[in-house]
Each structure stands twice: as C-alpha cells, then as structure tokens.
Amino acid sequence: MRQIKLFIFSVLLTLVGISYGQDTTLVYVYDINQEIGPEAWRNTQNAFNEAQKHDADLVLIHMNTYGGLVTAADSIRTKILNSEIPVWVFIDNNAASAGALISIACDSVYMRPGANMGAATVVNQSGKAMPDKYQSFMRSMMRSTAESHGKDTTITPEGDTIIKWHRDPAIAEAMVDPRLKVEGVIDSGKVISFTTSEAIKYGFAEAEAENIAEALDKGNINKYTIVKQRLSTTDKIINFLINPFVHGILIMIIIGGLYFELQSPGIGFPLAAAALATLLYFAPLYLEGIAENWEVLIFIGGIVLIMVEIFVIPGFGVAGISGIAMVITGLTLAMIDNLEFQMNPNYVDTVMQSLAVVVISSFLAFVGGIWGSKKLFDNSFLPGLALNNVQETEDGFSNVESSFRNMTGRKGVAATMLRPSGTVEIDEEHYDARAETGFIEVGTRIVVVRTSSSQLYVEPEDMED
Incomplete structure (x- = not known):
C-alpha cells in the first residue's frame, strides 16, 4: 500500500510538472533534533496539521536524535504510517533508538555521509537494557513498521515462493535484540546499527545526500517550494513547560510553597508561588489533551482533604493520608497521555517514571523547605527580611x-x-x-x-x- 502511494505520488508530480512547467511540489519541513518526548510529539502533530492546511505534497523530517521515550516515538510513527501525505526523512547525523523507529516508518530515508541509524534496544535512564517484555514490545513495533512498506512475491519455475521485503522485518528486529541473527548481516551478540552505506545496501535508505536539497533531487523532485515549521512564542513556552525536568521543578515549587505556607501565619507569597506553579503544571498538559478533567479533580480533591485534615480534623489520619495519595496520583497521571494506556501494554514503566519524578521532587521540596525555613532569615544576601541588630x-x-x-x-x-x-x-x-x-x-x-x-x-x- 505504501509503495502504491509513492508510485501515484511520483506520477502526479511528473504530470503536473509537465503541464505547468513551474514549481509544483510543496515540501513541508520540520525538525526532530531533540530527545524524542512530549515536545517532539507535539511538534509532529502541529507539523502534520500545518502541512494539511498548506495542502503540502510531501512532509520531510530533518532528523538528528539519539532517541528518547518509546511512547512518544510510537505516537509519531503511528502518525506517519496513517498520513495521507508521503513522509520522507533526512538523517543529518543520528537516528538512534526511538529515532530509528520513526525513520523506518517514513516512505523514503536519505542519510548524510557519516550518519547512523539503529541501536533501538529499550534502556532505562541509566542506560541498562530493560527486561525482555519491553524489548518484545519494541521488536514487534519495529517488525510491523518494516512490514508496512510491503513486499514483492515471486514464484520460481520450480514453484517456490520467494518473498523480498522492501524493508526486512528481521533486520528491524535485530536493531533491538542482540540475540537475533540475520544471515549475511549480523551473527548476533550486537544490535544492528547501520552506517549510511549499509542502510542503503540493506534497503533501509534510498540514497546518500549532503543536505535536504540533494535528498529531494535524488528523490526526483527538482522543482519545489519548501515551507518550514516556525514555532510561535506560545509553542516554545508550552514545549518548555511540558519538559519532564521542568515538571520536576514545578512540583518542587508546589509542594515547597504549601509547606512554607503551613509554617507561617496568614496567606502570602509561598501560597501564591504554589498556585502559580500548579497553573503552569496543569494548564499546558490540559490544553494539549494529555491531562484529563478527572486527573485535575483528583489533585484538587487531595489538596482539599489535606486542608480539612490540618484545619478541621485534629490529628493526622485517613483524610490527610488520602489527600497526599490523591495529590501524588493527580500529578503523576497528568503527565501521561491517556493514549498510552491504549497503545502500550507495558505502560507500567511510564507510570513508574512519572511517579518517580513526583516522589523525588516532593522529597526534595520537603528537604529544601526544612533547610530553607532555618536559613532564609539568616541569609546575609537578604538583609531586609529580618532585623539583624541585637537589642541587649x-x-x-x-x-x-x-x-x-x-x-x-x-x-x-x-x-x-x-x-x-x-x-x-x-x-x-x-x-x-x-x-x-x-x-x-x-x-x-x-x-x-x-x-x-x-x-x-x-x-x-x-x-x-
């Protein structure tokens, strides 16, 4: 099906070019030059929406990445596979791990001399390979993505059936699992990572190109207009706020602000800082469709229960513990796209990663709050906060x-x-x-x-x- 789409696309380009003799191919270009994560997925969605609005003939990804989150990569590759507009990728330097999955999903792959593609083993944050159930999920995605490009079937005079895949699923799997052998390619012991020439040799790249212009030329697109994705200020702010590291900072401000507020009389700056951090945490996730209403309500309900425990019910019991659990649950689930639970049977790992961000950030906020409450007013750099003169x-x-x-x-x-x-x-x-x-x-x-x-x-x- 993918090959038929490319054939029709090439024929139409040729006919329109002959008829009008002018620039006829509108190429929409966007970059994936960062870790594959929420930001890259958001940029991809915006890119395909804009490409449709411009009535683009081709979407071209300018890629240079060492990989990232499997879930985000899965979302991007699904978007590519379901696209009615042909998608090409130009690998400027690296398409490792999750980047390899995205590249294999594209209709055509062009690589710069010295570029690499492969090494798609699923690893944790320390670089250690994850258990086999995670590798199995990644292998199946790599295999099915390669298979989506179709195959040629030939019947020999002897009646034997010869199948030649346009992109060999066995090779795609071997980019994940070092135990797999692919005759004539690798004996096992190492995952496959292709250089430019190797990718071309084994059918995972169409040609070598120095830049996007040369890639288009080698793809027989000689007359074209390029429209490049331009991120607005709002896009840049949202991309910044949905970064997991920024999530950790905002959680620290939320928890730390609440802690400081409880230690001081009245309502002041700590509570205002916590409220602002809460808004900056949930608003981008909600607007992007990642956080749902019920996840925000769980967080708010947790805050209410904690306040009731502190100011209404003596002691610290069920309400307080339930409130803390709800706050942690709300913050954790808000970070996870709900499609994750539908698309990834191994979503537990993603939940644990989000939970780790919340728990570690909360712990650091408490430690910082205890230390800061003792040091703040003794800080010589902030002499106006307290009277330092001793009246004997x-x-x-x-x-x-x-x-x-x-x-x-x-x-x-x-x-x-x-x-x-x-x-x-x-x-x-x-x-x-x-x-x-x-x-x-x-x-x-x-x-x-x-x-x-x-x-x-x-x-x-x-x-x-």
Whole structure:
C-alpha cells in the first residue's frame, strides 16, 4: 500500500510538472533534533496539521536524535504510517533508538555521509537494557513498521515462493535484540546499527545526500517550494513547560510553597508561588489533551482533604493520608497521555517514571523547605527580611514581659493543634506557643521548656524526663 502511494505520488508530480512547467511540489519541513518526548510529539502533530492546511505534497523530517521515550516515538510513527501525505526523512547525523523507529516508518530515508541509524534496544535512564517484555514490545513495533512498506512475491519455475521485503522485518528486529541473527548481516551478540552505506545496501535508505536539497533531487523532485515549521512564542513556552525536568521543578515549587505556607501565619507569597506553579503544571498538559478533567479533580480533591485534615480534623489520619495519595496520583497521571494506556501494554514503566519524578521532587521540596525555613532569615544576601541588630537587655531594651521569663517549667494543655505553632492554655489563660519538636495534638498535657521573644516553646508533659 505504501509503495502504491509513492508510485501515484511520483506520477502526479511528473504530470503536473509537465503541464505547468513551474514549481509544483510543496515540501513541508520540520525538525526532530531533540530527545524524542512530549515536545517532539507535539511538534509532529502541529507539523502534520500545518502541512494539511498548506495542502503540502510531501512532509520531510530533518532528523538528528539519539532517541528518547518509546511512547512518544510510537505516537509519531503511528502518525506517519496513517498520513495521507508521503513522509520522507533526512538523517543529518543520528537516528538512534526511538529515532530509528520513526525513520523506518517514513516512505523514503536519505542519510548524510557519516550518519547512523539503529541501536533501538529499550534502556532505562541509566542506560541498562530493560527486561525482555519491553524489548518484545519494541521488536514487534519495529517488525510491523518494516512490514508496512510491503513486499514483492515471486514464484520460481520450480514453484517456490520467494518473498523480498522492501524493508526486512528481521533486520528491524535485530536493531533491538542482540540475540537475533540475520544471515549475511549480523551473527548476533550486537544490535544492528547501520552506517549510511549499509542502510542503503540493506534497503533501509534510498540514497546518500549532503543536505535536504540533494535528498529531494535524488528523490526526483527538482522543482519545489519548501515551507518550514516556525514555532510561535506560545509553542516554545508550552514545549518548555511540558519538559519532564521542568515538571520536576514545578512540583518542587508546589509542594515547597504549601509547606512554607503551613509554617507561617496568614496567606502570602509561598501560597501564591504554589498556585502559580500548579497553573503552569496543569494548564499546558490540559490544553494539549494529555491531562484529563478527572486527573485535575483528583489533585484538587487531595489538596482539599489535606486542608480539612490540618484545619478541621485534629490529628493526622485517613483524610490527610488520602489527600497526599490523591495529590501524588493527580500529578503523576497528568503527565501521561491517556493514549498510552491504549497503545502500550507495558505502560507500567511510564507510570513508574512519572511517579518517580513526583516522589523525588516532593522529597526534595520537603528537604529544601526544612533547610530553607532555618536559613532564609539568616541569609546575609537578604538583609531586609529580618532585623539583624541585637537589642541587649543590659542596654535597656526589653520586649519580653517579665511574666514570660518565669514561665519555663509551667504546665498546661494544648488548646489547639500545634503544627508546630498554635495555642496553649496555662492556668486558664491562653498563650501563643510553638512545639519544640514535631506536632502536638489538641488536649495534650504540655510543659513550657523555654521562652524566646514572647514565644513559648512547649513539649508534651510525658517527654519532660
């Protein structure tokens, strides 16, 4: 089917060129020169939409990538295979791993001298090969993609059937699995990675070309107009925000902002920063159709449960734990395209990667929050945040009532939950207090262990020893 489409495409180009004698081929060019991921998938969708609007005759991918996410590559190769417009690729330097899958999906492949294509083994972030179930999924994708380009069947005089694939599925599989042997190509022990000349020899590339112009010339397209994808400022911002690394930073701001806000009275900058980071996290994912309504609602529901646990229900129990679980779930699932669950039977790996981003970022936010709350006001680079001058008592300064200085050792009860600040009742009078360590439940018997600047520091009475 793919070969028939290319034949019809070539005939139409020839007829139109003869009739009009002018530029007749509109070539839409876009780049894949980064890691294969959400950004590359988004650019691909935009490119094909724009190519259709321009009524392009050909889409040409200018590629240079070391690979990336299998899920994103699968989405891109599916887009190419289903395209009514022929798709070519010019490999400028590398089409490794996920890049090889995308290249094999294209109708024609042209490679620059010194370029490489192959090495499609699925690996984790440390570069270690994943278990065989992941390799099996990648092998099947490589095989089916190669098979989509069709085959020639010949019957010999002796009655034997000879099948010649236009792109050999066995070779495509051997780009993934080093255990596979392909007679005359590789004996096993290493995955296949083709140079330009090897790719041409074994039918995985049409020709060698120095640049896009030469690739079009060798593809018998001599008169053409090129329209190149131009990313708008909005596209660049969205591509930046959907980067997994940026997701990690935004999650740290969300969690860190909430932590700082709970440590300080009133509503201020930390909560505003957390709210802005939440908007920047979810908005691009929602607009791109990656995050669904229910995933956003899970996150919001988790925040509500945490607030209820802190300000309404004493202690920390089911509501708080459920809220934390919902927040983590919402942040994790929002990063994953829901098509992933339909297209990839091994989606668990993608879920675990997203979960790792959320958990690690949250942990770093807590650690940073604890450290930052102690260091922020002592920072010499931010002298305006706190009064650094010491007003000594012997110099006549005193902002602590004498009664406070005599309260160490006094006992009472926690009138509110101390998280770590709250209110205690001592001899039927209420005082602002702060837990010396951890949180103190409402109603707990407490003892004042020290005072500082009109602030009582307390701990549970049973810790007095």
